[in-house]
Amino acid sequence: MIKLFGKGAWLLKGAVLVEDADKKSVPQLSEELRAAGLELPEKPSFDKKSAARGTIAAKIIAEHNASGTEDDYRLRFDSLASHDITYVGIIQTALASGMKKFPVPYVMTNCHNSLCAVGGTINEDDHLFGLSAAKKFGGEFVPAHLAVIHSYVREMMSGCGRMILGSDSHTRYGALGTMGVGEGGPELVKQLVGRTYDLPRADVAAVYLTGAPKPGVGPQDVALAIIGAVFKNGFVKNKVMEFVGPGVSKLPVDFRCGVDVMTTETACWSSVWRTDEKVEEYFNIHGRPDAYKRLDPDDAAWYDAAIVVELDKIKPMVALPFHPSCVYTIDELSANPHEILKKVEEDARRKLENPELDLGLTEKIDENGKIHVDQGIIAGCSGGTFDNVVAAAQIMKGRSTGSGEFALSIYPGSQPAMLALTNNGSIADLIEAGAVVKTAFCGPCFGAGDTPANRGFSIRHTTRNFPNREGSKPGEGQISSVALMDARSIAATAANGGVLTSAERYGELLHEMPYSFCGDIYKKKVFHGYGKGDDDVELIYGPNIKPWPKVWPLAENLLLMMASVITDPVTTTDELIPSGETSSLRSNPIKLAQFALSRKDPLYVKRAKEAEQLDIARREAVEKGKPLPCEVKKLFEIAGVSGAAGETMIGSLIFAVKPGDGSAREQAASSQKVLGGQANIAEEYATKRYRSNLINWGMIPFIADKGDRDKFETEQWVFIPGIRKAVAGGEDKVEAQLIGKDGAKKKITLAMPGLSEDDRAVILAGCLMNHYANE
Known part of the structure; x- marks a missing residue:
């Protein structure tokens, strides 16, 4: 299903991946290519250093690197992105560092504290500060409930060959040919005051996709399979993951985005995919045809490492508490529920240093060995995509979530996606089945919405299932558990009365539906101020917005x-x-x-x-x-x-x-x-x-x-x-x-x-x- 090449590999003609190609003669390589219906690149030198410049990532980085050397990066990004639990601190820091205007497009979304449910006025105070900053310094401001940060950036700011820096770890737009990097706020401050983002050269790992997913297998399944193979061994830590191979074109763009956003959980630095006609169509639908260009590696490109993913062999997956790398196939879990869930509970007691901790997971197994879950969530930048919600609706159409403990919530990632899903009937099918459809919000991903009951078990198509990430407070005697699954298997579980179920059971129901996008929603509600900053605008400070305290220099x-x-x-x-x-x-x-x-x-x-x-x-x-x-x-x-x-x-x-x-x-x-x-x-x-x-x-x-x-x-x-x-x-x-x-x-x-x-x-x-x- 997944193979790792730790010593590097050649990608020839974008189609044939060869491990240890330097050990093979040119005639041998030529024969491998001819077997694939291709010819060897003209005058191949097979010099690794020069061929490493032929990766998509290396070419994008070279266009953004101001260092003058490929061994060290000093990068200037095309645009920046933050949400409402980071942009206030970033702007405060940038002001203290001498910022006068936003020098590049900077979008501020409001998708984390958008409920304004805790803390009185302070969340909306932050939003007013953000809007005033956009007006004063020339930024882009997306009001609450309109879009989660990464959905908006995909739809409106991505572009082939671009680089975007975001103050959120899941800043990943590689499927659209855009290298996204997630960093802490001070790195955005550096960009805002005209400095560079500096790091040594990053290795590039090819993710070579073959085949096509089976019906019922979704992007989260592919992502979890990869994470399970590479996280614990640090295989791609601080590397760029570059998705290539014939399997790329077998995937819809939304599917690619769903895999791509989860690359953060591998500990890689960034990601990028080769682009094709499907990506071109995506940008045309969004009214941004100039954002597209074909991205391919050179005919002979050298990668520092490689991962072969056979898409047709991937099964529906589940990541059990408390990390996205704790992966099993759903079939494996269903066949051995007592053994696996008991191990998870033992691991949790060790990790949380609480020998009395009781997650209650083994109690979810009935007398027939079936696992019952309490809650399903499909949300955010990974789960709330158009294709995922369509697939969930196709499985749920004419069925019911039931009136017991199990509940299903759906959060489309943006209002344009919500409108498209409404127009094609998906939202109606979900609501009629008993699902609750909500606005664009990141809360279920970081513990600010849909917190389960104590000792509850939630299955989620979100990005993380770390301890307490769902909102529980073990220090106060509260504990619940989250398993990550694909939207398709979450819907299958809902359709089966809350019994953990693989979406392969409903695979014949799934089919692609035409994607549409209404940009007028953003034209009417988003403040577009880049290049139009107004010095006369006063920043609006709420009572909770405080400056950084005095920091002393390093002592002797x-x-x-x-x-x-x-x-x-x-x-x-x-x-x-x-x-x-x-x-x-x-x-x-x-x-x-x-x-x-x-x-x-x-x-x-x-x-x-x-x-x-x-x-x-x-x-x-x-x-x-x-x-x-x-x-x-x-x-x-x-x-x-x-x-x-x-x-x-x-x-x-x-x-x-x-x-x-x-x-x-x-x-x-x-x-x-x-x-x-x-x-x-x-x-x-x-x-x-x-x-x-x-x-x-x-x-x-x-x-x-x-x-x-x-x-x-x-x-x-x-x-x-x-x-x-x-x-x-x-x-x-x-x-x-x-x-x-x-x-x-x-x-x-x-x-x-x-x-x-x-x-x-x-x-x-x-x-x-x-x-x-x-x-």
Whole structure:
């Protein structure tokens, strides 16, 4: 079904993938091509370095790279995108960094806090701020309920050969020939003030598709199969996934988009697909024919890795709690429900560090071995596409969701999609079957809508099923579970009375329906202001919109409390700063920070504040020329701090094995910084975007040896003398001391690999805003 080529592969004529082609003679390769009805490219050199420039990704990147070298990228994006839990902070940061106008098209959508259900007026206050910013700086503003961020960008901003940077991890438009990159807010700030997005060359992995999906198999099934094959082994981490091969043209564009948006869950950096007549038709339907051009790799293109996906062998899939990579076929789960669900529950108890945790999953199995679910959701950028909702309606037509515990909710991704689905009868068929159809909203994907009952089991065509991602609060005795499935199998389950069912059972009912798009909806409601900024417009600040607190530059030495030690294999950004109800506080850094690690380590904030208060006391004593407070003096004596008190900053840090999987939200780092956080220690970082967020907030992304894990414990102190000198001098490691609660000391080496000159300048300044202010 899926094969991995870790040593790279050649793609010849866009049709034949050859592993280790350099080990084969030209006649052998020629014979393979002739067998496929093709001829060898003229004068093939098979030089890997030059052939690597022939990938679609390499050619797009070259057009956006201002570095002058293909080994390092300094990228300028064609447009930017944010939603209403990120754009306020981004604009506030950009203003503090000297922004006067939006230099590129910047769309602000309102699809996360659009219900305005929690927090009083503060959500709509954010929306008014966004609209005033669009008017003042020349932006594009999409009102609430009109479209989820990625649906809108696909429909209105994508284009073949373009690059788009978004402050959401699922910024993926590769199926439309557009390389999307999801990052934390500070990376968008860099673009807004005319800087570049910098990183070393990214490897490109071919995703070679063959065959065509069987009836009943949808995009989420293909995506989950790929994620299951590549996430845990890090096969495509920080790479570009480039979809090629004959199977691409067998997929409708919506299907491709549904697979593409889920590539984020592989930990890849970006994605892109070859384009064809179906993509051309898509742009024509959207009234943007100029956005299309044919994208193909060169006749002989070299890929650093390759994944072969046999579409015709993929079965309907399910990703069980608590990660999209926890995949099984639905048939496999249905055949072994007790064994598999028991394992999931045991894994959950270990992950959530709660031996008493009871998900209640095995209780969902009836006497006949059938699994009963409580809720089905089809929503957002992955589930709420036109084709997915059409397929669900075809399965549900003339059937019923029933009047018991099971409930089905559908959220089309945009109002134009809603109108098209209404006009072709799909919405009517769903409503008549008992489904509830709602407006465009991302809530079910991050815990702000349709939270199941305690110990409930929800199946969702959304992007993630991390712990608490559905809105439960285990710390308060609430827990529920989400499994990811394709819209087709969710509809099949609904049609079968809530019994988990593969859509293959209803495959004969599924057929494509003509896609239509009404752009007048956006013309009437979206504020289009690019290039029309008005300096006289005043920004509208609600009472919850607060500026970033003062951030201090890096001190000569750091003395940091270990405020949390997390030994899970992977730590998500949802665990670092919970999603859900906290989203309403995203425009208030101080209030939001109180929720940092609240579900993973409830004592983290208390510990971080204790360290922060010690530094406040130290700083006040230094500024007033007074002796250090007794508790600070004692701490310095225990640690062996020498020199002036003004040279050593007290703060906090966390250790996590592999932090940062999941969302791009910068608040996973900034909330630590607001509480006095100065660093993370990890064995590796799950994503580039989380490491970038740390750096942009002046936090040092240390790496520790795996053998040092047992040395870390909460409430110990980490003394790092000479850190400023080391960062400024280009050092890639420092010597530190661990000081236990009993005063015992251990030496440790902390690495700082891969810090660029710009990274170091930001860390020295204390954060990106300070760095720009200094300039």
